[in-house]
Amino acid sequence: MAVALLKPKDRIDTFIPVSEPWLSEAELSNVNAAVRSGWISSAGEFIDRFERDWAAYCGRAHGVAVSNGTTALQLAVRALDLQPGDEVIMPSFTIISCALALVEVGVVPVPIDCDALTWTMDIAQIEAAITPRTRAIMAVHIYGHPVDMDGVMALARKHNLRVIEDAAEAHGAECLVDRDKGAGRWQRCGSFGDITCFSFYANKIVTTGEGGMVLADDPVLAERVRQLRNLCFGKAQRFRHEELGFNYRITNVQAAIGVAQVARIGELVQRKRSIARRYLTRLSSCAGLQLPVEESWARNVYWMFALVLRDAVPFDAAELTRRLRERNIETRPFFVGMHEQPALHKRGVCQGKALPVTERIAARGLYLPSGMTLHDDEVDRVCDAVIETLR
């Protein structure tokens, strides 16, 4: 690998963590420069560069860096001016942040089930969920596999809906669009719809430790996010506010890490794909496992190497987690669907509907160690353990 690990790995760790960031001398050198400059708060050249570089990589006109992926979603929802009672169609199978950003402003999340193979929202279910109150679709790429954005964008155009894209798990992923016009063309995740949200949490492909970004092409929308991020300070008189905003700022020190990470996105994605390839080769003969797919219209970045236990396996994912933990291998369970969240039911949303695919994979899915610092022999050790456990 071109970039040396800061953390020496001269031995195979006995404990294999589910994820670990891959940091290099470049990140360290940027942090050094940020600290030396004295710009350690929420202004500074690294923030501007981070926003420019990431927006450019994703093919978007504007980037606004924020404190994390959850606040990115909150700002996106606010910036789109969704009103209490408006409905947003979203996948049930996602992280709570997606629903939280809607519910806190009185917008009603309408969860739909996911596709049994890609685990992303089943776009065939979108139209049936549309009502006169529907205003937007929230599309969330899952574990590195994109949602079929060609289909989502066509539905959004047809029904005049806004699109919020959550690409936190799909840095660098691509989707084949305009497929009805010949061969189509590849378009990067992060560039779809009205507004996109990213997280740069430590387990995401590009990381700043904690951090996030909102991308948009519309300069008015981007400026609105920028204002909301920074307390909506007044333009003429700083401390006279026309609106209430938030402090969801990122620091120049975090952005310094981000700038170095974005410059390395090629090798970060390559490493994820190569870990996945090794897992796929070793585990594909294991009859009890449903493994990640890559649809012909998708380029999967395999953010996490996930699997679902088939019905023939006589135990669930929690049991597999226990058995792997005994062998010093860490895993993470799948999401619990939004329609099964007590916290949302208490707010009177996401109730009363069975979503069978989400329910099944929530009980039978987990992801294996997928950190970018994983050695090939560690991947092999995980595969051996999984195969033995299922025998």
Ligand SMILES: *Cc1c(COP(=O)(O)O)cnc(C)c1O
């Ligand atoms: C990680 C993640 C988030 C939340 O990001 P944080 O930075 O942890 O707040 C939002 N959406 C998806 C799909 C994620 O995977």
